[in-house]
Amino acid sequence: MRVTGLGHAGMFIETAGGSILCDPVIGPSFFGSWFPFPDNRGLDWERFGAADFLYISHRHRDHFDPALLERYVSKDISVLLPEYPTDELETDLRALGYENIVYTQAGVPLRYGALTMMITPLRAPSDGPIGDSSLSVDDGTASILNQNDSHPLDLEKLLSFSKPDAYFTQVSGAIWWPMVYDLPQDAKQNFAKLKRDAQNKRAMYYIEKVDAEHVFPMAGPPMFLREELFRYNGRGLHDDAIFTDQREFLAHMRELRPQQKGYEFLPGTQVDLDAGEISVTQTLYTAEEIDRVFDDKWAYLAEQRDSRQDEIRAEEETRAAVLPPEEMLAAIKQWWEPLLRRARTIRNGVGGNVRFRIGDLDMVVDFPKAKVREYAGEECVYWYTIPADLVSTNIADHEIDWSNSIFLSMQFDVGRSGKFNEFLTTFLKCLSRDRIEYVENWYAEQSDQTEDARLGDWVVQRRCPHLRADLTKTGKIEDGVLTCSLHDWKWDLASGRCLTTQGHPIRASAVDADAASPVV
Secondary structure (H helix, E strand, O other): OEEEEEEOOEEEEEEOOEEEEEOOOOOOEOOOOEEEOOOOOOOOHHHHOOOOEEEOOOOOOOOOOHHHHHHHOOOOOEEEEOOOOOOHHHHHHHHOOOOOEEEOOOOOOEEEOOEEEEEEEEOOOOOOOOOEEEEEEEOOOOEEEEEEOOOOOOHHHHHOOOOOOEEEEEOOOOOOOOOOEOOOHHHHHHHHHHHHHHHHHHHHHHHHHHOOOEEEEEOOOEEEOOOOOHHHOOOOOOOOOOOOOHHHHHHHHHHHOOOOEEOOOOOOEEEEEEOOEEEEEEOOOOHHHHHHHHHOHHHHHHHHHHHOHHHHHHHHHOOOOOOOHHHHHHHHHHHHHHHHHHOHHHHHHHOOEEEEEEOOEEEEEEOOOOEEEEOOOOOOOEEEEEOHHHHHHHHHHOOOOOHHHHHHHOOOEEEEOOOEOHHHHHHHOOOOHHHHHHHHHHHHHHOOOOOEEEEOOEEEEOEOOOOOOEHHHHEEEEOOEEEEOOOOEEEEOOOOEEOOEOOOOOOEEEEEOOOOEEOO
């Protein structure tokens, strides 16, 4: 088996039973903000586009690049479709002309001669754009796990496919926190460090559980080449960003797990696997060029910025004309209010007003009352400032996921009163009737949590209130605070209160040391 890195989470897998093109992206993505790091334009995209199978893990635009697919990938290719609860990814692919769809079943192997594949989707509201997935591949010569951005909860089921020889996984998150937030600089620096630490911790959790002999960190970081975002590359010019690079993570991994074999996986990295043997070579860059990318990163990024402004201008020219404020308000009101009326759990979870300053429009979304109106000085729990051309484009495109467009572009500002509110973020990426109904039903199902488990001196509900992880495997208690290692969410066990966000309380009771039973 041969695996070639295509940049970011992209890879080309050649097996004894056919080839698979995974998540190919040149970009830029998210309104011209994200470029793959390092530059991957020099790859032989014609060769990779002639694969037997196409696998798009999820709909995020740093994994799904319609322009690249149109240019390089045949419409006759077999498309491996993850089994998601809503059909946006299939709709997007069919709109591009891809009709040879292979409908996979969650966690069920597919066999094509010597090639066996399995796609394991995640379907919680917090998983990517309502969905993320991993790809397992085995052709008899080797087995790999391409986890990309997904954070699977049931590792035992995932690893029952076969123990991977090589493991490819995200180590640098795709998020806008804390960079765009209205915070003092020292607070941004502190929160950025906490976020980087949490990402490293999560990545190490999976690396230890998967226990593959060979590990390849991937799926980030991006290059920010827009002038106003350039400072947020990597850890930030002022140490206030969250994007750990491959070399930084490998150094961290060596400290914690010195026996682990880890490798840089970049555009052009070629990994050959055969019966336990591995060979890693580089086909696009010289060793000296790679060292410069990492060791003189800011000079490399500046060269990329200065040479690629035409791509940014080209994206800006595709944006819709800015709507007048009254038209924009009417369009959003007509679109959002019917969804708000259906979103009872989300409305209660947000529990207040959210202000949007969009060019000359100043509006408020009253979640308790399910209303959109002009802002009139109300107290708000969140407040956004967003360029009017981005919102006008989303209205014109009827873009139902603003996290997969505006928020990951980082071309906006936001402030909040209190903690992160997951319900608000969920609403803004569920701007369709199908998605709203799905997440409302999903939240309702999560409320039925009857099984408890003993953790140290506490009895707690076995399943995490956030995404249903098994806390006997992912939970750790220190000083009465439970932390779920998958996403670093925390709870005060004495009160059951979630310390990470509003809502999501946990059921917990202390154990009487003498009686060895829960204290009621």
